[in-house]
Amino acid sequence: MHTLPKLNYSYDALEPYIDAQTMEIHHTKHHQTYVDKLNAALEKYPELQTKTVEELLQDLSAVPEDIRGAVRNHGGGHWNHRFFWQILDPKAERVALSDELKLKFKNAALGHFGSGWVWLVKGSEGLEVMTTPNQDSPISQGLEPVLGLDLWEHAYYLKYQNRRVEYIDSILNYWYK
Ligand code: MN
Numbered sequence: 001m002h003t004l005p006k007l008n009y010s011y012d013a014l015e016p017y018i019d020a021q022t023m024e025i026h027h028t029k030h031h032q033t034y035v036d037k038l039n040a041a042l043e044k045y046p047e048l049q050t051k052t053v054e055e056l057l058q059d060l061s062a063v064p065e066d067i068r069g070a071v072r073n074h075g076g077g078h079w080n081h082r083f084f085w086q087i088l089d090p091k092a093e094r095v096a097l098s099d100e101l102k103l104k105f106k107n108a109a110l111g112h113f114g115s116g117w118v119w120l121v122k123g124s125e126g127l128e129v130m131t132t133p134n135q136d137s138p139i140s141q142g143l144e145p146v147l148g149l150d151l152w153e154h155a156y157y158l159k160y161q162n163r164r165v166e167y168i169d170s171i172l173n174y175w176y177k
Contacts, residue, residue: 001039002053004032005082008089017174018088019159027085030154034077034135041070053079057140076135080117084150087175094175095120095127095146102172104129105147109168112151120147147175 007027012020042048045064048056053075056063063071086092097105101120109118112131119130121143131151132138138145149171156167 001049002035002078004028004035005085007085008091013090014088014174017170018156022156022158025158026081026150026155030152031078031081031085034074034081037070038074038078041067041074053082054139057137058142060140072140073135076137076140079137079139080135080148080150083145083148087147097147097176101127101129102176105149106168106172109149109151110165115152117151118149119143119145121145 004027007023010020011023011027014023038053045067048063056071056075057079060068060072097120105118105120108129108131112118114133116131116133116136119132119138121128121130121138122145123143127146130138130143138148149168151164156164160167160170
């Protein structure tokens with residue numbers, strides 16, 4: 001069974017960048033739902049239940065076709081959010097980022113249509129910025145994320161409404177204040 005990880009900080013720890021109510025709903029409702037739906041998808045495949053979410057996502061072709069989409073979406077949602085909580089930790093170490101990469105990250109986030117994530121990943125040629133749609137995770141492409149930002153409206157709507165640019169700027173300022 002996959003479980004919702006505890007946060008190492010309180011829901012109001014990221015104020016004023018991310019408000020406590022958004023954090024609480026995001027963690028206890030949205031993330032919990034990804035975990036629950038991942039477990040539900042795996043119910044009829046006991047042999048997959050011992051695999052970590054990384055193992056599932058890194059080899060989606062090995063997942064039976066009838067649940068592959070669910071594992072991709074909900075397993076991805078679980079992994080992406082668990083990673084997100086870690087990099088939002090006030091005590092987490094930040095990867096050094098040039099102004100150029102920060103701008104690339106911001107522009108990629110702004111240019112991404114609809115729900116998804118913007119990432120900074122370690123690829124074969126060093127640090128790269130990319131986005132993924134929905135809950136697709138870069139680890140399914142063999143990449144190692146070092147930074148990721150949730151671009152779903154549920155991540156910012158209560159505080160920022162439709163002002164995605166303010167949300168992106170605010171999180172970058174939080175990480176690199
Ligand atoms: Mn989210």
